[in-house]
Amino acid sequence: MSGHSKWNNIKRKKEKTDAAKAKVFTKIGREIAVIVKAGGPNPAENSKLKDAIAKAKAANVPNDNIERIIKKAAGEDGGNDYEELIYEGYGPSGVAVVVETLTDNRNRTAGDVRHYFDKCGGNLGQSGSVMFMFDRKGIIEIEAEGHSEDEVMEAALEAGAEDFNFDGDVFEISTEPNDLGSVRDALEEKGYTFLSAEVQYIPQTTTTIDDEETAQKMEKLIDMLEENDDVQAIWHNWEIDD
Secondary structure, eight states: OOOOOHHHHHSOOOOOOHHHHHHHHHHHHHHHHHHHHHHOSOTTTOHHHHHHHHHHHHTTOOHHHHHHHHHHHHSSOOOOOOEEEEEEEEOGGGOEEEEEEEESOHHHHHHHHHHHHHHTTOEEOOTTTTGGGEEEEEEEEEEOTTOOHHHHHHHHHHTTOSEEEEOSSEEEEEEOGGGHHHHHHHHHHTTOOOSEEEEEEEESSOBOOOOHHHHHHHHHHHHHHHHOTTEEEEEEOBOOOO
């Protein structure tokens, strides 16, 4: 079961500045608000809210912030109404890109996303144009330090995990999307803490960019998307050369 973790090699890692952290808090807060409006403020009865709270805690969002967001969203004046939209397209050199958004103005968001793709040498596609190249999976990451690989793998499989990978620094546990919460809860009961636990789009195959100028355009596309408050997550199949 253990082996080379493809996703850890293509996931983009960058330093988290205070400004970047604030933006992460804003995006997660918007996600929690939408989930509360749709399913209620009680995580015991709203499994999506429970997952979102766990995601917020993994991102070090303070408990006070989480409680305040939930209370506001549960009130009569819950703020703006957001809808979830997914955009698909190709970045420079044919990199497949999936962009998850929460927006209160779909025309604004669509215009922004299209502009970013055009500016960076890519093109926004139709629904389904790249989604078939990704698998939707629950991904749980646990820092390896202080843990035995065999111990974590056994605990993960007993909890109902689908697969297990180890890259030397991080244990990566994959589940079916609907099983993410139950597997996470079972591991949490055994004392594990998580670097992240969320549903992700995992590419079936990856692509490389050999030209430095083209790679810089792809970096710029990711940066522009990440800076947009409406964008919740970006998934791609670019295998980045460390």
